[in-house]
Amino acid sequence: MSSSDRSSESRHSGGDARREAGRDDLIRLLGATGDPMSITEVSEALERQGLDYSSQSTLARRLKQLERDGLCFQAGREGRVLSPEGLALFRRLEEDTTRNELLAAVQSISTSEGLEDLLRIRRAVEPEAAREFAVAASEAQIEELRQTQALYREVVAPGGPHPRGAALGFHRYLAKASTNPFVLLVLNEALHERTGRVEAAMDVVLQQQRTHESSVHFHDDIIDAIVRRDAAAAEESMRAHLDTLLSEIERLKPGRDLDLLDSILEWSLTPDS
Structure with a gap:
């Protein structure tokens, strides 16, 4: 594999990891809130958490991807809320966090x-x-x-x-x-x-x-x-x-x-x- 190919593969792999992390951030936010959230409310909440999303258009694309994946849906004009599949993923993420924190504390x-x-x-x-x-x-x-x-x-x-x-x-x-x-x-x-x-x-x-x-x-x-x-x-x-x-x-x-x-x-x- 050439150096340019390796560089391209590294960028692709890094991009995949970043997209995955972004999805989990959004799932945790929507799950913890429980109520429908507009894109502006999502953006402001992420900013308060110190998470950087380059633009609202980028954020809009990621929220649309959650919809396509069946993890959230648009609740009228009020904003997006997690679907049953999204809620199940939210619970798994929360359990993983609790599990990791507990194991770290015990160790x-x-x-x-x-x-x-x-x-x-x-x-x-x-x-x-x-x-x-x-x-x-x-x-x-x-x-x-x-x-x-x-x-x-x-x-x-x-x-x-x-x-x-x-x-x-x-x-x-x-x-x-x-x-x-x-x-x-x-x-x-x-x-x-x-x-x-x-x-x-x-x-x-x-x-x-x-x-x-x-x-x-x-x-x-x-x-x-x-x-x-x-x-x-x-x-x-x-x-x-x-x-x-x-x-x-x-x-x-x-x-x-x-x-x-x-x-x-x-x-x-x-x-x-």
């Missing part, structure tokens, strides 16, 4: 206070995942959960390999079976594989308090409730489990255990760790 945890915040988020959501699993899980899914628990029990037994973050396998399996979009949105990020460093840091400090032994019993209680299809008991057992983890973090001694936990979390953020 950047570097203090025990951040770890407590993460556990509180999980405590607010995971009991619902356990309740749903008890109601809707298939026998095959329950058996898979049992196998996950058996692996956890094996690796944390005396003389076992004690891999850091082993407990998350049980929680991830429960979470991924959920059909609740909010539960999935939060737990997919809070329990993401890339957050294993956070669980590992907690394990290092809490292992001396026999945290794994306690967690094994809580997991067994959750499974027993699920097998009985007792949704309320599954929910309560999960909440008690996470309450216990939070209490153990809160009992750590300032100047000793907390300093160690903070140091491990900060060290695990470094590129070479």
